Amino acid sequence: MAAEVIDGKAFAADVRGKVADHVARLKADHGLVPGLAVVLVGEDPASQVYVRNKGKQTVEAGMHSEEHRLDADVDEKTLLDTVARLNADPKIHGILVQLPLPSHLNSDLVINSIDPAKDVDGFHISNVGLLGTGQKSMVPCTPLGCLMLLRDRLGNLSGLNAVVVGRSNIVGKPMAQLLLGDSCTVTIAHSRTKEIEALCRTADILVAAVGRPEMVTGDWVKPGATVIDVGINRVPNGEKTKLVGDCDYASCAEVAGAITPVPGGVGPMTIACLLANTVTACCRANGLEEPAGLTA
Numbered sequence: 001m002a003a004e005v006i007d008g009k010a011f012a013a014d015v016r017g018k019v020a021d022h023v024a025r026l027k028a029d030h031g032l033v034p035g036l037a038v039v040l041v042g043e044d045p046a047s048q049v050y051v052r053n054k055g056k057q058t059v060e061a062g063m064h065s066e067e068h069r070l071d072a073d074v075d076e077k078t079l080l081d082t083v084a085r086l087n088a089d090p091k092i093h094g095i096l097v098q099l100p101l102p103s104h105l106n107s108d109l110v111i112n113s114i115d116p117a118k119d120v121d122g123f124h125i126s127n128v129g130l131l132g133t134g135q136k137s138m139v140p141c142t143p144l145g146c147l148m149l150l151r152d153r154l155g156n157l158s159g160l161n162a163v164v165v166g167r168s169n170i171v172g173k174p175m176a177q178l179l180l181g182d183s184c185t186v187t188i189a190h191s192r193t194k195e196i197e198a199l200c201r202t203a204d205i206l207v208a209a210v211g212r213p214e215m216v217t218g219d220w221v222k223p224g225a226t227v228i229d230v231g232i233n234r235v236p237n238g239e240k241t242k243l244v245g246d247c248d249y250a251s252c253a254e255v256a257g258a259i260t261p262v263p264g265g266v267g268p269m270t271i272a273c274l275l276a277n278t279v280t281a282c283c284r285a286n287g288l289e290e291p292a293g294l295t296a
């Protein structure tokens with residue numbers, strides 16, 4: 001039995017449609033335009049693609065979009081000043097500093113200088129703490145997108161076994177928090193985990209966020225499981241390159257009940273959730289009702 005393909009691209013278009021509807025209402029009823037600022041340090045070509053997509057989709061949803069490009073050798077003070085200006089700017093409701101930053105910059109310091117109310121990535125320590133204690137927060141976009149896909153596919157997640165492979169602050173850990181919040185039994189696996197294949201085979205929900213092309217193969221997957229592939233890896237393909245996930249799609253799809261493809265799975269959801277978080281931040285900043293169904 002071949003797995004059902006979870007169409008993240010279509011789901012993301014649907015989320016962006018809801019965002020655009022809410023943006024139109026904010027404009028008509030309150031004269032408000034939600035604004036997102038993306039800060040990009042250096043010239044990493046892959047990052048530039050994401051930044052371009054974010055800007056385009058932000059404008060398509062009727063929102064205000066700004067890009068702030070800084071040289072790769074920018075000093076920390078200039079970057080912190082940029083963030084401080086955006087914190088104080090009433091047109092801006094969401095700020096994203098693209099990671100990773102060049103190694104001479106302290107990314108914890110920079111991220112924690114963002115106003116937590118404008119931290120649409122949900123990476124500021126106060127948002128991390130709020131999520132970890134089950135309080136209202138800004139939720140990281142990629143895990144939020146994965147949760148939306150899982151709830152849509154499985155309905156109630158309560159009692160399901162979830163294994164998250166990867167323990168990064170931006171994907172693995174917040175993903176585990178969200179699954180725990182939905183009453184899954186959650187295990188986080190990483191590079192030191194023993195017998196990782198057997199562990200993964202216990203998962204009703206398997207989330208791969210490792211950054212290793214096609215590492216997870218079909219023999220790691222429990223028959224019928226839902227597989228969420230977060231990985232975005234650019235690998236050689238003849239003269240050109242192609243994108244592959246952290247899962248070997250062909251073998252996993254033979255065993256899984258449902259699986260997200262790469263591209264067209266989690267990636268588009270990340271951007272849709274970024275727009276959703278920006279609208280949520282704008283509503284909260286103005287004491288208005290938040291859009292239904294766009295937060296965790």
Ligand SMILES: NC(=O)C1=CN([C@@H]2O[C@H](COP(=O)(O)OP(=O)(O)OC[C@H]3O[C@@H](n4cnc5c(N)ncnc54)[C@H](OP(=O)(O)O)[C@@H]3O)[C@@H](O)[C@H]2O)C=CC1
Binds near residue numbers: 167171190196211246
């Ligand atoms: N679709 C999207 O929107 C997004 C996609 N991504 C993609 O998701 C992937 C993960 O990103 P990110 O979390 O930032 O990556 P990190 O490199 O920060 O973290 C990778 C994690 O995987 C673990 N790991 C590495 N090798 C192995 C192994 N052989 N076995 C088990 N675990 C292993 C590491 O373990 P340890 O901690 O022990 O080193 C680490 O916890 C990447 O492909 C990235 O491009 C990221 C963000 C958004």
Ligand SMILES: Nc1nc(=O)c2c([nH]1)NC[C@@H]1CN(c3ccc(C(=O)N[C@@H](CCC(=O)O)C(=O)O)cc3)C=[N+]21
Binds near residue numbers: 096270
């Ligand atoms: N502060 C910060 N926040 C992030 O959310 C963040 C970040 N830094 N650094 C980089 C990673 C990566 N990331 C992606 C977003 C969208 C796609 C995406 O849209 N992918 C498309 C394909 C895009 C393509 O063709 O290259 C897809 O999977 O279908 C991928 C990856 C966000 N990240």
